[in-house]
Amino acid sequence: MFYVMFLKSETKEVPTFQKISFQEACEKTHELEHQYRQQGKRASIDFHVLNEENQELYAGTYQVGSHFAINLLDHIKKQLSQMKINPKQEAIKQSFLKKLYHEVPYSLHPEAMKFPERDESILTPGTFSKEGYTSKLSHFHRKMIYGGSVLSVLLLSIGCWTTVSASQQQSDEVVQLQQKLKEEEKLTKLYETALLGDTENAIEHLSKEKGNKGSQVNQDVYMSLLLEEKKYKEVVKVGGEKKVEDRLLEKGDVQSLKTFQESFPSSTGTFDVAYLEQRWEDVLSQKDVRMTEKRQRMKGYALLRTGKVEEAKKQVNHLQDERIHQKIKQYEQVQQEIKDLQKRIEEEQQKDPKDEAKIQSLTEEKQKKEKALNGI
Incomplete structure (x- = not known):
């Protein structure tokens, strides 16, 4: 199963920094x-596609209302189709696209090319559609900041209860599953305590639970709770x-x-700190860095910012990240200008007489371009 986390957004209509299903x-x-097409509005939203292990599979920026795509699946498909890659x-x-297609009903496939009608087909939270049920997130879930783990616990609890109901004749299994359900419900309350701000109390209880045999902590x-309290050891x-290094990098602190x-x-860690402080030469000087896809992208950006465009291309060529590819394109274009x-x-300047006004105008335009290059 795939998930999406929306990051920087120009609209408040999407849940940022929450892991939701694809x-x-x-x-x-x-x-x-x-909605935005009808209103003539546009908004930019940065997003990441994650797998069940919270590994980043794709990163991009969706332009809502731009008429480029009808939804996130269509956007990713079109962006990937523009990438020049080897066989x-x-x-x-x-393979990645095929899996994404399997995540959503046909009505959301680009091939369907049909927007939902306002009166019946728009999928709103807590309503049934032809394709299934779209759950309505509670206030507790909307506050979720720990990667969807609380929701996973709740779903596991529901799954346990369903299994219990289907196994009434197997008394031993029923007792075991009911006990497991009680444990999951207790943990859910602990997570809720943490989300409401009492992290110290939640950590204390979770620490005890972790020591219990068979605990599902x-x-x-x-x-995440320990990191919030900076209990690094x-x-x-x-x-x-x-x-922990990867978690801290994700936080960007x-x-x-x-x-x-x-x-x-x-x-x-030195590599990560240098990147966040925009010390590009220090980023590139680090040896034996544990490279993840995110750090490969970071190194590619550092190469770009130091003018090593071709090296940057080679560094990120295999990555499914439209933003870094777009930045390289933009950098090359402005550099050429x-x-x-x-x-x-x-x-x-070689002309006689010189047109000082024109030279000044061209110089100012060049300075603007150089400023734009530094801002990419």
Whole structure:
């Protein structure tokens, strides 16, 4: 199953920094695309596609109301179709797209090319559609910041109860499953306590639960709570240094990364800090960095910002990340425009008499382009 996390957004109509199902993300963008087209509005939304292990599979920016795509699935399909990749990468791309298609009903496939009508087909929270039920998130779930783990616990609880109902004749299994359900309900209350702000109390209880044999304590939630309280030694014992490094990078908190580095120094952590502080040469000078797809993208961007365009291309060529590919294209374009302007300035300076006003105008335009290049 795939998930989506919307990040930076120009509209408040999508839930940011919450992990939702890919289908729910497609339904929301499908509805917004229809609405924004009618109203003549546009909005930009950054997003990540994740798998069940929270690994980033794709990153991009969706332009709602731009008429480019009818929903998130259509957007990803069109962006991937524009990528120049080798046969092996093409096979990976097609496999990824096939899995995305399986995540949503046919009505949301680009081939359907039909927007929902306002009176009956728009998928709204808590209503039935022809394709199934779209759950309405409670206030508790909307506040969820720990990667969807609480919802996973609730779903597991429901699954346990369904199994219990279907196994009434097997008394031993019924007793075991009912006990498991009680444990899950208790943990759900603990997670809710944490989300309401009492993290210290939740950590204390979760720590005790983790010591119990057969406990179903969710590691991701436990780690997130420990990180919130900056209990780095404890969280390393739970998830290990590598996972904590990755979590801190995702948060993008430079000071937390620096503090963690004091107790658990590594070239990977140094790489992450240098990137967040935009020290591009220091990023590229690091050796033995544990490279994830995210860090490959980071290195590609550092190469770009130091003018190594071709190296940047090679670094990110295999990544399914439309934003870094677009940045490289944009960088090349602006870089070429600067070169053209410089050539024109030199040609004007060689003329006799010189047109000082034109030279000044070209120089100012070049300075604007150089500023834009630094901002890519």
